[in-house]
Amino acid sequence: MKQDELKKLVGEKSVEWIKDGMTVGLGTGSTVKFMVDALGRRVKTEGLNITGVTTSKATAKQAEDLGITIKSVDAVDHIDLTIDGADEISDDFQGIKGGGAALLFEKIVATNSDKVMWIVDESKMVKNLGAFPLPVEVIPYGSQKVFERFEKKGYQPTFRKSADGNSLLLTDSENYIIDLHLHDILDPETLAADLIKEVGVVEHGLFLNMVNTVIVGRSDGPEVLDAHR
Numbered sequence: 001m002k003q004d005e006l007k008k009l010v011g012e013k014s015v016e017w018i019k020d021g022m023t024v025g026l027g028t029g030s031t032v033k034f035m036v037d038a039l040g041r042r043v044k045t046e047g048l049n050i051t052g053v054t055t056s057k058a059t060a061k062q063a064e065d066l067g068i069t070i071k072s073v074d075a076v077d078h079i080d081l082t083i084d085g086a087d088e089i090s091d092d093f094q095g096i097k098g099g100g101a102a103l104l105f106e107k108i109v110a111t112n113s114d115k116v117m118w119i120v121d122e123s124k125m126v127k128n129l130g131a132f133p134l135p136v137e138v139i140p141y142g143s144q145k146v147f148e149r150f151e152k153k154g155y156q157p158t159f160r161k162s163a164d165g166n167s168l169l170l171t172d173s174e175n176y177i178i179d180l181h182l183h184d185i186l187d188p189e190t191l192a193a194d195l196i197k198e199v200g201v202v203e204h205g206l207f208l209n210m211v212n213t214v215i216v217g218r219s220d221g222p223e224v225l226d227a228h229r
């Protein structure tokens, strides 16, 4: 099966966890897009009554176009379940997210959710994190200084460019993304603590101790993994 077919498989499988009356966090990315499409079909055909809390302008637009009710994270008293994609998931269920530059809202929504589910194709499952460049969202003012400090620490930073390559990418919050090319992250907790104390860093893409369930798309079908937290 191709990667896109595996993403569709898990996207469609994951909506089985969504029940009538739930408030659901809707992640961002190509895998989530399949999930939101499937959710939209359930809303339309079954009259499923749910509220969505989105993590990006792109997901908000898709959900609204499909007739899914959307509220801000600040307008709901809780989120029952968030379903999101991921860029890497390690053996011990730690994750890197932010490949789609939505890590800030994704982390806000995830940390305000009772349960978090990640849906990925099998290529995202790794032993240790770090082959995927770690995204760090920084405010534009002083970002060059943050970049230089990351360089000195050996983090091999690169500013993320916009799709046309002509300017720096701006997140939904109008910040920049610095990607760190770390190759192998052996101690994610220490790295996360180091990154978040850097002035100018808004958030980083290490999502630690956050996920409850992972659905992995494999050629022989979706595999559901319980992170036991």
Ligand SMILES: O=C(CO)[C@H](O)[C@H](O)COP(=O)(O)O
Pocket: 027, 028, 029, 030, 031, 032, 084, 085, 086, 087, 096, 097, 098, 099, 100, 101, 102, 103, 106
């Ligand atoms: O973290 C994310 C966006 O910020 C995405 O969930 C992550 O990049 C996975 O994306 P895709 O499903 O397109 O592979």
